[in-house]
Amino acid sequence: MKKFVVLFSLIMCLLIAVTAFADDEVVELRFIGMAQAAYSEENVNDMTADFMAAHPNIKVETEFVPYEDLRNKTMLAYGSNSPYDAALVDDIWFAEYASKGMIADITDKVPQEYKDGVLEGGWNFVTKGGKIVGLPWFLDTMYLFYNKAMLNEAGFTKEPKSLEEMIDMGRTLKEKGIVEYPFVFSMAQAEALICVYANFMEAMGRDFQDADGNWIVQDTGLEPLNLLISMLNEGLINPNSTEYLEEDVRMVFSAGDAAFCLNWMYVYDLASDPEQSVLTKDQVGVMVMPGAEGVKEHAAMSGSMGLSVMSNSAHPEETLLYIEYLTSKELQDAYSNLQMPVWTASYDDPAIIEGREDLAEAAKLAFSVMNARPSVPNYQEASAILQADIQSALLGDMTAEDALNDAVEQMNNL
Amino acid sequence: MNRKHIGNYDYLLIPMILIMGIVIGWPLIQTVIYSFTDAQLLEIQPAQSVGLQNFAKAFQNKGFLNSLRVSGVFAFFVVFSEVLLGTSVALLLNEPLKGVKIVRGLLILPWAVPTIVNAMMWRLIYNPEYGALNSLLYQWGFIEKYVSWLGSANTALGSIIIADVWKNFSLVAMTVLASLQSLPEQQIEAAKIDGANSWQCFFTITLPHILPAIEVATVMRIIEAIKVFDIIQVMTKGGPANKTRSGSIFIYQEAFTNSRIGSGSAYAIIMVALISILIIIYLKIVNRKER
Numbered sequence: 177m178k179k180f181v182v183l184f185s186l187i188m189c190l191l192i193a194v195t196a197f198a199d200d201e202v203v204e205l206r207f208i209g210m211a212q213a214a215y216s217e218e219n220v221n222d223m224t225a226d227f228m229a230a231h232p233n234i235k236v237e238t239e240f241v242p243y244e245d246l247r248n249k250t251m252l253a254y255g256s257n258s259p260y261d262a263a264l265v266d267d268i269w270f271a272e273y274a275s276k277g278m279i280a281d282i283t284d285k286v287p288q289e290y291k292d293g294v295l296e297g298g299w300n301f302v303t304k305g306g307k308i309v310g311l312p313w314f315l316d317t318m319y320l321f322y323n324k325a326m327l328n329e330a331g332f333t334k335e336p337k338s339l340e341e342m343i344d345m346g347r348t349l350k351e352k353g354i355v356e357y358p359f360v361f362s363m364a365q366a367e368a369l370i371c372v373y374a375n376f377m378e379a380m381g382r383d384f385q386d387a388d389g390n391w392i393v394q395d396t397g398l399e400p401l402n403l404l405i406s407m408l409n410e411g412l413i414n415p416n417s418t419e420y421l422e423e424d425v426r427m428v429f430s431a432g433d434a435a436f437c438l439n440w441m442y443v444y445d446l447a448s449d450p451e452q453s454v455l456t457k458d459q460v461g462v463m464v465m466p467g468a469e470g471v472k473e474h475a476a477m478s479g480s481m482g483l484s485v486m487s488n489s490a491h492p493e494e495t496l497l498y499i500e501y502l503t504s505k506e507l508q509d510a511y512s513n514l515q516m517p518v519w520t521a522s523y524d525d526p527a528i529i530e531g532r533e534d535l536a537e538a539a540k541l542a543f544s545v546m547n548a549r550p551s552v553p554n555y556q557e558a559s560a561i562l563q564a565d566i567q568s569a570l571l572g573d574m575t576a577e578d579a580l581n582d583a584v585e586q587m588n589n590l
Numbered sequence: 591m592n593r594k595h596i597g598n599y600d601y602l603l604i605p606m607i608l609i610m611g612i613v614i615g616w617p618l619i620q621t622v623i624y625s626f627t628d629a630q631l632l633e634i635q636p637a638q639s640v641g642l643q644n645f646a647k648a649f650q651n652k653g654f655l656n657s658l659r660v661s662g663v664f665a666f667f668v669v670f671s672e673v674l675l676g677t678s679v680a681l682l683l684n685e686p687l688k689g690v691k692i693v694r695g696l697l698i699l700p701w702a703v704p705t706i707v708n709a710m711m712w713r714l715i716y717n718p719e720y721g722a723l724n725s726l727l728y729q730w731g732f733i734e735k736y737v738s739w740l741g742s743a744n745t746a747l748g749s750i751i752i753a754d755v756w757k758n759f760s761l762v763a764m765t766v767l768a769s770l771q772s773l774p775e776q777q778i779e780a781a782k783i784d785g786a787n788s789w790q791c792f793f794t795i796t797l798p799h800i801l802p803a804i805e806v807a808t809v810m811r812i813i814e815a816i817k818v819f820d821i822i823q824v825m826t827k828g829g830p831a832n833k834t835r836s837g838s839i840f841i842y843q844e845a846f847t848n849s850r851i852g853s854g855s856a857y858a859i860i861m862v863a864l865i866s867i868l869i870i871i872y873l874k875i876v877n878r879k880e881r
Binding site for chain 1: 631719736738741742826829830831832847848
């Protein structure tokens, strides 16, 4: 028995030594991303597998969570014993992460070809306090998707040129009985509601904050909110919108039950996918949301995301290598059927924009005009306050004025 | 085997006490410590003591008080409905009906369904575009248009209550049924021979017999219902307009979304205190039963 114990111990020691030696060779990274339609978990895992094949000394463990859990999980892991090395970061979180020192300053490490080649709009949201704290992964905004067949049936041959014209078109569609609810938006108590509201704010040329960062939405946001309320009350917006997130909106639009919807780029292909939609490719129109007459021509609000190296990563060099790979032009071009690349040159590449010229055109325009939601360290909390109060106004529990005053009062106390 | 002999093996409890101390005791102590500080989720600056400030703020916080109200309303209607439905079903299943044994077996199914699955299932049932509930009510003529059950301030909480009642009434039913099974039939027969009708039999013999079981089930369900988190988080995330934001969801948001572990802990302690009061009631009921 004694001999067996000694032999067993020796074997175990040998195994541990071999494993420790082998571990020295391989760097293990952890990445947290988002479970989404595009890039999907499968897409990112394929990209990661290719990266690992090209870098045998780096092993990347990927993890995906829904958008709603991404920030909390990233922050909780950052303070734990097993933090992530790289993380997907929404543009509204960069200010908070940077202020808390969670993401590494990579200003001097970003290759010059990235600085020169990536769209200007991308660098805007990953640069905080003059320092680059992430690489743009995909640029996105809420586009206005419209059902061309419905518009044609009502006698409209061109897309709306202004916010007012868009609403009038919806009214005509309803009056002619072509569709019961012309508009469907994601207005559940979630960030999606703020995205929709911010688009209307943008379209009407309004800001959430003044130049000094003071909240002024109680004044500037009143008209856009009243417009949404009146559209709901008039039956132009699907009343179920107050329960919908983006995927619900996509399904309603894809079922042919709405003429207009605001949604992200990923909807473009899915809305004409025969397995997911009753619409055909030539029935799906996409454009940048039109601005209010006399205010601006187009309005877009950024919903972009970037990749960052966490500041407590044990392997920052390898992590940067990994996110550089994910954001590289070659890879983004290869997956351009899912997300439009962040590289300027890609938009002039016929192979990439072929068959999706209208989306490429809309994207190019959107990225040149889009603004960001308020960039404040406590954005998440401010957004939660706005969501609840805006919903109260939409549901008729409060007037728009009371709702926004209450929101600003609470946000000023943060 | 006498008590002294058993006492020799008391040390066998040490691992359990240690594990409970680590898993339950330490986090609880840490939460109490945090509740008197301004601790943040990420400790960028060391937490400072703020005394009772977090507790004082809790009772001035409209959001927290409203979330307690939501928890209270949820618990009241959920427990009332579950006890009423559960007891009725138990009485029915105690009768010698055909196929009753199969139905008794099926009774466990809703309770066995994980809460998250139950919540997802009811979200589909309530879907305002293709949900089964809308379809049924529309076909029967009860509604003229499909309704957004979870998107309306008037119906969201009620819709979640129904989903929770469907899942948990069977626990009450099983508890009461077990009690009914131990009721000697001779008592009922003797009462009937003495001229008692069915109502008299129920109120003078059956109900007093099953009352302790109903009390235990009620208190257990009140405690669970007040803590409600998962079903609401999946179905509405506290919306619309915070109409379904329970105390637990508020605490989660305060601690993890707003990163304020200190005040989040204070709110949690207040919730624990409320639940503790209910546990004391529960223990009193159990003690009374034992006496």
